[in-house]
Amino acid sequence: MTRSGNNRRAKKVVPTSSASNLFDDYEQVANLHAVLFTVKEDFVKAGITKAQLTRLKNVLGVDYFTLSGMLAITERTIHMKKDEETFSHIISDRLMAIAELYSYGYKVFGERERFNTWMKLPNRYFHGRTPIELMDTQGGAKEVKDEIRRFEVGTF
16 A cells, blocks of 8 residues: 555645635635645745735735735835736745735634734734734744734733
8 A cells, every 4th residue: 555545644634626726715815724735835836826916915905015015025026917927936935924824813813804903903012013014024924923822822
């Protein structure tokens, strides 16, 4: 028997008909934690298209200006892409990291609007800055994730 055929301890995964729909709507983004790492990795390596980025932007409740800041790229870089053109591996990877952070936030906060609003409000822990403002660096995103974790365990 092959190794893959004898995988009884496989992680349960929310089925996805296609990797191209990971950012299609709130439910897809909210359930990213249940998608196999390899599916997300293939999605990133294929390059995220502007159309996919636009759908994610709508789920996150942000505009292109805000999203460009989170990605540490210019808004013009986003606007110059055609819908089916892909972003670089680095930008695609960054988008997936942002989507995964939002997925975690949706799980912890229980609803999209509540978390999306929290991301836009000044936070004492971040010295009056909003969580979105910190998302332009990996270190900042880690701090945001740590703060979400504090909410999850009740140590905020």
